[in-house]
Amino acid sequence: MKVGVVGVGAVGAATVLSLIERGGMCREIVVVDRTTERANGVATDMRYATPLSPTVDARAGDYDALSDAALVIITAGVNEKAAAPPTGPIHRDGCGCSTPTRGCAPTSCPSSWRWRRGRC
Numbered sequence: 001m002k003v004g005v006v007g008v009g010a011v012g013a014a015t016v017l018s019l020i021e022r023g024g025m026c027r028e029i030v031v032v033d034r035t036t037e038r039a040n041g042v043a044t045d046m047r048y049a050t051p052l053s054p055t056v057d058a059r060a061g062d063y064d065a066l067s068d069a070a071l072v073i074i075t076a077g078v079n080e081k082a083a084a085p086p087t088g089p090i091h092r093d094g095c096g097c098s099t100p101t102r103g104c105a106p107t108s109c110p111s112s113w114r115w116r117r118g119r120c
Contacts, residue, residue, distance in 0.1 A: 001025070001026045001027060001028075001070045001071070002026065002027070002028045002029075002030065002068060002069045002070055003019060003025075003026040003028070003029050003030070003069060003070065003071045003072075003073065004029075004030045004031075004032060004061075004065070004066040004069040004071070004072040004073070005019075005029065005030070005031050005032070005072075005073050005075060006032045006033075006066075006072060006073070006074045006075065006076050007032075007033060007074060007075040007076025007077065008031050008032075008033045008038055008039055008042040008075075009075065009076075009077075009079075011075040011077075012031070012033070012042070012075035012076070013042050013045075013046075015073055015075055016029055016031060016042065016046050016058060017046060017049055019056070020046060020049050020050060020052060020053050020056050020058065021049075021052055021053065022053070023052065023053030023055060023056065024053070024055060026056065026070075026071075027055060027056065027057065028056070028057045028058075028059070029046070029056060029057070029058045029059070030059060030060075030061040030065045030066060030069065031043045031046070031058065031059070031060050031061065032060070032061055032062060032063060032065070032066065033060075033076075034076075036060065036062075039060040039061075040060045042060070043058050043059050043060040046058040047059075
């Protein structure tokens with residue numbers, strides 16, 4: 001079985017290592033990242049872990065290599081530290097409020113029912 005992992009940050013690398021350690025779950029792991037150098041580096045690092053499970057082949061690839069994968073795990077995401085504005089974190093639960101979390105009040109939050117219920 002072929003498994004693809006998209007995004008090789010901390011979560012993606014841990015996912016690949018977990019798949020290798022479980023051995024026998026898959027025969028091939030394809031690592032894809034927007035930066036090919038990072039994908040190659042993580043795949044190389046994980047090949048050093050393959051003696052734990054010699055039946056697994058970890059390699060870097062592109063999205064075309066995922067076409068015949070039985071499972072694709074997407075671990076790519078936005079780095080929240082880089083995405084947060086300098087004033088503080090912005091609500092990300094869909095309330096539409098554009099004020100920092102600590103400054104949310106019923107008058108500034110358009111979803112006041114969420115604010116009253118403690119979800120904003």
